[in-house]
Structures are given as C-alpha cells and as structure tokens.
Amino acid sequence: MEKIYHGIPVSPGIVWGEALVYDPGVINIPRFKIKNPKEEYKRVQSAIDITKEELTLLYKKTLENFGKKQAGIFDVHLMLLEDETILIELKRRIHEELLNAESVLYDIAQKYSKDIKSTGNSFIEERTADVIDVIDRIIRNLLEQKRPDLDNIKKPCILLSVDLPPSETARLHPEKIRAIVLERGSTTSHVAILARSLRIPTIVGVSNLFNTYTAVIKGAAVDAISGLLYINPTSDTILKLRQKKIQLSRRFLQYEKRIISHPSQTEDGRRISVLANIELPNEVDDNVKHLSAGIGLYRTEYLFLNKTEPPTEEEQYKEYVYVAKTLNPLPVILRTIDIGGDKLASYTNFIKEQNPQLGCRAVRFCLAHKDFFKTQLRAMLRAASIGNIKIMFPMISSIEELRDVKKILQEVKNELTLEGIPFNKEPEIGIMIEIPSAVLIADELAKECNFFSIGTNDLIQYSLAVDRNNENIAHLYDPAHPAILRMLKMTVSSAINANIACSICGEMASDPLFTEFLVGLGLNSLSMSSVSIPQIRALITKITYTEAVEFSEKILQCASSKEVRSILKERINTKFKNIVSIV
Amino acid sequence: MNNNRIEKIIKVVNSLGVHARPAAMIVRAMQKYDAHIYLVYNGNRRNAKSVLQILSLGAPKDAEIVAVAEGKDAHSALQELEEIFESGFGEE
Numbered sequence: 115m116e117k118i119y120h121g122i123p124v125s126p127g128i129v130w131g132e133a134l135v136y137d138p139g140v141i142n143i144p145r146f147k148i149k150n151p152k153e154e155y156k157r158v159q160s161a162i163d164i165t166k167e168e169l170t171l172l173y174k175k176t177l178e179n180f181g182k183k184q185a186g187i188f189d190v191h192l193m194l195l196e197d198e199t200i201l202i203e204l205k206r207r208i209h210e211e212l213l214n215a216e217s218v219l220y221d222i223a224q225k226y227s228k229d230i231k232s233t234g235n236s237f238i239e240e241r242t243a244d245v246i247d248v249i250d251r252i253i254r255n256l257l258e259q260k261r262p263d264l265d266n267i268k269k270p271c272i273l274l275s276v277d278l279p280p281s282e283t284a285r286l287h288p289e290k291i292r293a294i295v296l297e298r299g300s301t302t303s304h305v306a307i308l309a310r311s312l313r314i315p316t317i318v319g320v321s322n323l324f325n326t327y328t329a330v331i332k333g334a335a336v337d338a339i340s341g342l343l344y345i346n347p348t349s350d351t352i353l354k355l356r357q358k359k360i361q362l363s364r365r366f367l368q369y370e371k372r373i374i375s376h377p378s379q380t381e382d383g384r385r386i387s388v389l390a391n392i393e394l395p396n397e398v399d400d401n402v403k404h405l406s407a408g409i410g411l412y413r414t415e416y417l418f419l420n421k422t423e424p425p426t427e428e429e430q431y432k433e434y435v436y437v438a439k440t441l442n443p444l445p446v447i448l449r450t451i452d453i454g455g456d457k458l459a460s461y462t463n464f465i466k467e468q469n470p471q472l473g474c475r476a477v478r479f480c481l482a483h484k485d486f487f488k489t490q491l492r493a494m495l496r497a498a499s500i501g502n503i504k505i506m507f508p509m510i511s512s513i514e515e516l517r518d519v520k521k522i523l524q525e526v527k528n529e530l531t532l533e534g535i536p537f538n539k540e541p542e543i544g545i546m547i548e549i550p551s552a553v554l555i556a557d558e559l560a561k562e563c564n565f566f567s568i569g570t571n572d573l574i575q576y577s578l579a580v581d582r583n584n585e586n587i588a589h590l591y592d593p594a595h596p597a598i599l600r601m602l603k604m605t606v607s608s609a610i611n612a613n614i615a616c617s618i619c620g621e622m623a624s625d626p627l628f629t630e631f632l633v634g635l636g637l638n639s640l641s642m643s644s645v646s647i648p649q650i651r652a653l654i655t656k657i658t659y660t661e662a663v664e665f666s667e668k669i670l671q672c673a674s675s676k677e678v679r680s681i682l683k684e685r686i687n688t689k690f691k692n693i694v695s696i697v
Numbered sequence: 698m699n700n701n702r703i704e705k706i707i708k709v710v711n712s713l714g715v716h717a718r719p720a721a722m723i724v725r726a727m728q729k730y731d732a733h734i735y736l737v738y739n740g741n742r743r744n745a746k747s748v749l750q751i752l753s754l755g756a757p758k759d760a761e762i763v764a765v766a767e768g769k770d771a772h773s774a775l776q777e778l779e780e781i782f783e784s785g786f787g788e789e
Contacts, residue, residue, distance in 0.1 A: 190717040190748065193724060199747040226749050233739075233755020244717060245749065423713070423788060485712070 116348045119320045121295065123341040124306035126645065127315025128359040129272060129293040130335035130352055133345075136264065136275040143253065145217040151209045158204060158215035161255040166195055168251065187244065194248045199226075216253050223249040267291070272334045276324055278305050288312045293336040295343050297323040310643040312397075317341055319588070373405060373651045384659040386633060388651050389447075389641035391619055395433050398440050401644040405651060408444035408502070410641025411567065411619040412437065414490070415451040424486065430493035438501020447544065447567070447641075448494050449506045450487070450519075452476040471581065476509030477519055484522060491526045498538035506544040506567060511551045513558055520562070544615075548572035553601045560612030567641070568605055570620025574598055593622045594678040596670075599631070603670060606635045617641055626690070627682045629653050634666030652693050701732075702767045705775050711785035714757035719786035720748045726777055732768025734778070745778070 148154045173188035207218045227242040267290045277298040294316040309316035315338035335347035379385045389410030390402045467473035480487035530537045548569030580591045609616035617639030624642035672678045727745045734745040743750035766774045
C-alpha cells in the first residue's frame with residue numbers, strides 16, 4: 115500500500131526507485147548460559163573473521179575513493195578486532211561463566227567505553243565510538259543482523275534514515291545515493307548543505323518515518339520539490355512524478371540558456387553578483403564556472419572532517435590553489451575553519467561542552483589553538499599569491515576578536531617573509547556577521563576590515579534563541595522575523611556608510627522569497643549553493659532596483675513575520691510567478 | 698617470572714596525545730616481542746599490546762608514562778617503544 119509522508123525539502127529533485135533503510139537501530143542483546151564453551155568460542159571467532167572481511171573491504175574502498183587519511187580509521191578498527199584484551203576476556207568469560215558471546219562483547223564495550231571516558235581526555239574519548247562500532251559489528255554478525263554500509267551500496271538507491279552525522283555524510287556517493295530522506299534534520303543541518311552541493315535530492319524532518327511504517331518497503335518515490343515521500347508508490351504516483359520532473363527540467367534548461375546570455379543585473383541595470391558556497395574543491399562544477407561570479411563562501415572545515423588528523427599546510431595549500439586557479443580571475447573567499455559546535459572534527463582536543471553552539475567554535479577555537487590556526491593562514495596567504503583569494507573570519511563578536519585574528523595574520527606574514535616564502539601581502543580581509551553583537555557594532559567593525567558577509571543561519575539562531583536542529587521549536591527559526599530583517603538592514607547600512615563590500619551567504623540568499631527584499635536593501639552580492647544559482651539569477655533579471663528599494667522599506671515597516679510573509683508571497687505571485695512557481 | 702625487568706619514563710610529545718592511530722602503531726611494534734610490556738600512567742597499568750587498553754590510558758601531550766617490560770627481549774622492546782614516542786608517532 116502506498117503511504118505518503120511530509121517533510122522539508124532541502125535539496126531539490128524528483129527520484130523514485132529502490133529504497134534502503136539505513137537504520138542500524140537498537141539491537142537486543144540476548145543473555146543466556148551456554149553449554150558448550152568450545153563451540154561458543156568457535157562461533158564468535160567465525161563472526162570476528164566475517165567482521166574482518168567486512169572491515170578490510172571498507173578499508174580498501176575508502177582508500178580507493180577518499181584516500182589514506184580517511185581509510186585510517188578502518189585500520190584502527192581492524193586492530194581492535196584482533197585486540198588481546200577483547201579476545202582474552204571473551205575466552206575467559208565464555209569458559210568460566212558459560213556466558214554467550216554477545217553478552218560478553220556487550221559488557222566489554224560498556225566497560226572500556228566507561229574507562230576511556232573516565233580519562234577526561236576528550237579527544238581520546240571520541241574513540242569510544244570506534245570501540246562500540248567494532249563490537250557492534252561483531253555482535254551483528256553473531257546475530258546475523260547486517261548493518262547496511264554506506265560505502266558498500268551496490269545499486270543506486272534512496273536512503274532512508276533517522277539521521278546522518280556529518281562525517282558519514284561526507285562519504286556519500288552521489289552515484290549511489292539517489293536521494294536522502296531523514297526523520298531528523300533541518301534546512302540548515304549539514305546533511306542538507308552537503309546534499310545540496312552534491313545535488314542529491316533530500317527531504318528532512320519527516321516525522322514518525324520509523325515509528326509508523328509497518329509495510330514492507332518495496333520502493334520509494336521522493337518529491338524533494340514539494341517535500342513528499344511516497345513509500346511503495348503506485349504506478350499513478352510515478353506517472354505523476356515523471357511528468358512533473360519533465361516539466362521541471364524543461365524550465366531549468368530555459369533558465370540556464372537565458373542566464374548565460376544575460377549579465378547578472380536588474381532590469382534597470384544594477385549589477386548583482388551571484389556567488390557560490392562550496393564545501394569541497396570538487397564542487398566547482400559547470401554551474402559554478404559558468405553561472406557564478408566566484409566563490410562567496412568556501413567552508414574550509416570540510417577538509418578537516420572525517421579524518422584522523424588535520425590536513426597539513428601543503429594539503430590545504432593545494433586545495434585552495436586548485437579552486438583559485440580554476441576560477442581565476444573570479445574571487446574565492448576562503449573562510450577559516452568553523453570547527454566546534456555541530457561540526458566537531460574527531461581529532462581536535464575538543465572538550466565536550468554543554469552548549470557547543472555558544473561554545474568554543476570558529477575563531478574562538480582558532481584563537482585558543484594558534485598553531486592550528488597559523489597553519490591554515492599560511493596555506494591561505496600562500497595560495498592568495500596565485501589566485502584572487504580573500505580571507506574571511508567566522509563568528510566575530512567583538513572588535514578585540516577581529517584585532518586578535520588580524521594580529522595573528524600579521525605574525526604569519528612576518529614568519530613567511532623571514533622564511534622567504536612567496537605569499538600575498540595584502541589580501542582582502544572580511545568577517546562573517548552572524549552574531550547579534552556584531553550587527554550592533556557593525557559600524558565599528560567596518561572600519562577595520564574590507565568586507566562583510568552575513569551568515570543568516572547563525573544570525574537567526576542566535577538572535578531568536580532557536581536551535582535550528584530541534585524539531586520541537588524549528589518552526590520558531592524564522593528568517594522573516596522583523597528582528598532579522600532589521601538586523602540585515604543595519605549591517606548593510608553600516609557597510610555602505612563605511613564604503614566596504616557586503617554580501618549574504620546564509621540560506622536566505624537562496625530563498626527566492628527574499629531576493630527582491632535583499633536587493634532592495636542595497637546588497638549587491640548574494641552567495642548560495644550552486645543549485646540555486648540559475649533560479650536566483652533568473653529572478654534578479656526581473657527585479658527593478660528602484661522598486662526593490664521601496665519594497666524593502668515597506669517590508670521593514672512590518673511588525674510581524676506573518677505580515678512579512680504574506681506581503682512577500684503576494685509579491686512573488688503577482689510579479690515573479692513564472693520563475694518562482696517552480697519551488 | 699623472568700628477572701629481566703626494565704623501566705623507562707617516556708614522554709608523549711605529539712600534540713594530540715596517544716589516540717587511536719598511535720595506539721595501533723604501538724601495538725603493531727610491541728606484538729613482535731615476547732616480553733610483557735606495560736604502560737603506567739595516572740596510577741593505571743595497561744597492556745601495551747592492546748589498542749583498547751592503551752586508549753584507556755588517555756595520555757595527552759606532555760604526559761610522562763612509565764613503560765615496563767619483563768622478558769628476555771625487554772631491552773630492545775623498550776628501546777623501540779621509546780623511539781616511537783619520540784618520533785611523535787609521525788605527527789607534529
């Protein structure tokens with residue numbers, strides 16, 4: 115029977131086909147007395163052998179697809195599999211206590227995770243996940259309950275899961291994963307951001323996906339335009355989706371043709387740069403090359419994720435140079451790492467925080483780990499001598515912070531000069547405006563940097579005190595809140611008064627609902643994931659700047675978000691219907 | 698018990714401490730010796746031939762670990778162990 119679920123579409127597309135439930139779930143560990151310890155030990159040995167084969171395969175595949183660093187983790191998993199401690203304890207307890215292997219393994223995992231956690235070394239603590247992971251694999255093999263491996267997917271499929279951590283997401287292959295549907299997550303979660311850049315149609319926030327379905331899943335259809343998931347879709351549904359898909363691709367093609375021949379400007383000739391946000395160098399695709407005016411936000415922390423140790427200066431340098439060279443002379447804005455918060459890399463000595471979003475992340479982290487920070491700045495300054503690179507600092511909340519990072523930047527320049535290594539002595543320096551305090555002192559900050567980029571995702575989260583990943587309050591995360599719109603206005607005005615550039619790089623920049631408002635504020639640079647570029651560029655050509663200015667002023671008069679939305683929607687429906695009905 | 702027992706104080710020099718990859722390196726190197734090899738840190742004594750046990754030491758940068766080896770090849774085992782620690786496990 116067909117079942118329909120609703121969620122939030124975060125990366126557009128329409129796909130149907132086989133579904134894969136990636137839900138390791140909770141396994142019930144059976145605990146019972148055994149009669150024949152020899153047989154039991156043999157049974158667990160063969161489960162270990164199977165696990166070994168699995169992990170060896172994972173190691174090889176990861177090595178092939180992602181390189182030695184990422185594969186390193188499976189090497190450690192393999193060693194844990196042969197660990198004396200585990201084997202001796204297994205043998206002893208099976209023989210002495212006549213306990214089944216599953217329960218002994220479970221106890222070992224519990225005991226050592228507790229031990230490792232009690233050391234108080236948070237970096238090593240992270241490794242309990244590996245211990246549990248390996249033991250979980252053995253137990254699953256004992257119980258013959260396989261866990262689907264994302265690296266090991268043979269046929270392209272639609273992935274259904276409760277959630278995916280960033281490191282798991284970073285290993286997704288767009289050729290294998292045709293669509294992603296998650297019970298958790300939100301528009302701005304990292305799964306969403308990465309899915310968009312990999313162009314995997316994705317729906318998140320599908321409530322009760324795993325609570326209510328009882329039907330055997332034969333297949334699924336994903337309409338990540340309207341946010342609909344069909345489990346076991348009927349042939350009628352597929353027919354309907356096929357038609358929708360054909361219509362959409364026709365319209366998109368029309369867009370692209372029109373755009374390439376058209377400069378990115380309003381009807382009355384105001385130039386608006388549409389830039390791309392990227393996470394990884396290989397996202398510099400045709401859309402970015404032909405349709406964008408450069409990279410407005412390169413989130414460099416993705417180079418640091420899913421690795422057992424940080425990338426070296428040379429490794430970073432190569433990546434930055436590659437992007438800058440490919441796009442030269444277009445600008446590439448490198449943002450220094452925003453590690454911490456929800457993007458915690460596994461190798462940093464990161465102390466678990468009660469409230470990581472308000473914790474030691476981004477420049478705070480960098481100022482506390484200067485060596486780490488300097489390595490990245492060296493790579494950036496060196497790369498800036500080759501392409502049009504600008505450097506941007508995230509999470510600036512005070513003038514002191516800006517001065518501190520600039521001081522370190524100067525130190526790095528002095529070091530490079532002394533070492534006689536070529537670098538760009540005066541690259542443009544900018545900051546992210548994403549903390550309310552930065553908005554309020556934007557006029558002061560503007561005196562000491564070359565550009566602003568407004569990070570609306572965090573700005574909204576911090577201004578409205580809403581955790582964007584908490585489904586219970588996600589509806590309060592509202593870009594149309596008048597407070598947010600006023601903050602945008604303040605920031606843009608401060609930049610204009612100080613005669614520095616200002617762009618916007620949050621999700622709001624890619625939402626057609628806000629385009630005219632943003633242009634009317636005086637922003638002349640919008641940065642977004644590359645999939646959104648064609649639509650926003652098409653929209654810009656239909657905007658009249660003088661009208662947009664008036665329209666923005668009208669919007670800023672609104673007292674409620676409801677009012678804002680109704681005006682924005684009405685405007686879209688009357689003025690931009692042809693372009694925006696697609697979303 | 699073999700009376701060939703040696704002790705050495707070994708310092709962790711790499712910035713990330715003895716995490717998973719170094720633990721794997723240590724085990725790989727120590728497995729080829731017959732001697733019993735232990736690492737003592739913060740009052741905990743752990744088997745140097747087990748990744749799991751080394752991880753549960755939780756030794757950060759600058760930690761001073763007492764390495765103990767007992768057996769006929771104890772001397773060469775500790776020598777290699779010391780070299781591995783001094784190399785910072787090939788990290789910074």
